[in-house]
Amino acid sequence: xxxxxxxxxxxxxxxxxxVFLECVQDMDHENMFWYRQDPGLGLRLIYFSYxxxxxxxxxxxxxxxVSREKKERFSLILESASTNQTSMYxxxxxxxxxxxxxxxxxxxxxxxSVL
Amino acid sequence: xxxxxxxxxxxxxxxxxxxxxxCNYSYSGSPELFWYVQYSRxxxxxxxxxxxxxSIKGFTADLNKGETSFHLKKPFAQEEDSAMYYCAxxxxxxxxxxxxxxxxxxxxx
Numbered sequence: 001x002x003x004x005x006x007x008x009x010x011x012x013x014x015x016x017x018x019v020f021l022e023c024v025q026d027m028d029h030e031n032m033f034w035y036r037q038d039p040g041l042g043l044r045l046i047y048f049s050y051x052x053x054x055x056x057x058x059x060x061x062x063x064x065x066v067s068r069e070k071k072e073r074f075s076l077i078l079e080s081a082s083t084n085q086t087s088m089y090x091x092x093x094x095x096x097x098x099x100x101x102x103x104x105x106x107x108x109x110x111x112x113s114v115l
Numbered sequence: 116x117x118x119x120x121x122x123x124x125x126x127x128x129x130x131x132x133x134x135x136x137x138c139n140y141s142y143s144g145s146p147e148l149f150w151y152v153q154y155s156r157x158x159x160x161x162x163x164x165x166x167x168x169x170s171i172k173g174f175t176a177d178l179n180k181g182e183t184s185f186h187l188k189k190p191f192a193q194e195e196d197s198a199m200y201y202c203a204x205x206x207x208x209x210x211x212x213x214x215x216x217x218x219x220x221x222x223x224x
Contacts, residue, residue, distance in 0.1 A: 050210050059213075104161065
């Protein structure tokens, strides 16, 4: 069974703090994604990575950066957290062969509150 | 540009009633369409994809390229269908998945 594990379920940080959200997958997937989920706005793609050290901006990358040093780990970084970054953050992974591996596997999410 | 539109934020029906969750998309190439579901306190999971033309938990969805729609349907709703439903689109052969804003389905007894 595919596991996508997010290190924290709940996180509370102060404005201006540097925040790291960690995600690990155990299926040797090439593609990994970070989304934020907000009521009424659905899931919005922040960044994704299609290989180690490779990354692409999603639809709302401002205020975020990412790191993919190892295939199994994809980190989301908030350089200076702000209150409008309070949200549920979802990590997901997907295999390279999209013709047979269409499933996007999600982590259980990290609810980040920035005070 | 890729876009997925789910016009209804909330859909409420009684048990046994038919359900249709609407999804429209815009994409210039060949899209792959999916429905994802999130039950209370569970992680988001794939419900069905248009390529496989399958029925999962009684739900079906047909890709209508003329109307650029991928509506999710079920003839008789059950209480356990209550959940958040997201329509998603991926360009064929690409890695990125774009989601709609979601529709919350409430099925009353």
